[in-house]
Amino acid sequence: MSELVTVVDSLENKISKLLHKMELLHQANTKLENELEALKNERDKVHDSVSYWEEKYNSLKLAGTMFGSNTDKTEAKLKINALIRELDHCITQLAE
Numbered sequence: 001m002s003e004l005v006t007v008v009d010s011l012e013n014k015i016s017k018l019l020h021k022m023e024l025l026h027q028a029n030t031k032l033e034n035e036l037e038a039l040k041n042e043r044d045k046v047h048d049s050v051s052y053w054e055e056k057y058n059s060l061k062l063a064g065t066m067f068g069s070n071t072d073k074t075e076a077k078l079k080i081n082a083l084i085r086e087l088d089h090c091i092t093q094l095a096e
Helices: 002-065 070-095
Strands: none
Touching: none
16 A cells, blocks of 8 residues: 555656646746747837838939939939839829
């Protein structure tokens, strides 16, 4: 009978240890999930910032081409013509 009590005590001890490990792993998992969410938010902010600065850069580049060499002026004219065609297309769609 004492052997059975020893086995039961051993099992209870092992179960207690497993439950404790499970709780620690659950806490670590929650912490990692929160960290992942924070990193995703930070990544989105950085992506938005990069997009914003790329747009600014392209605007400055276009403005700079208007004051640059002939090849830059040609590029600017092509860009302006493309924008005008895009506006014409939008106006046509609105008129329909």
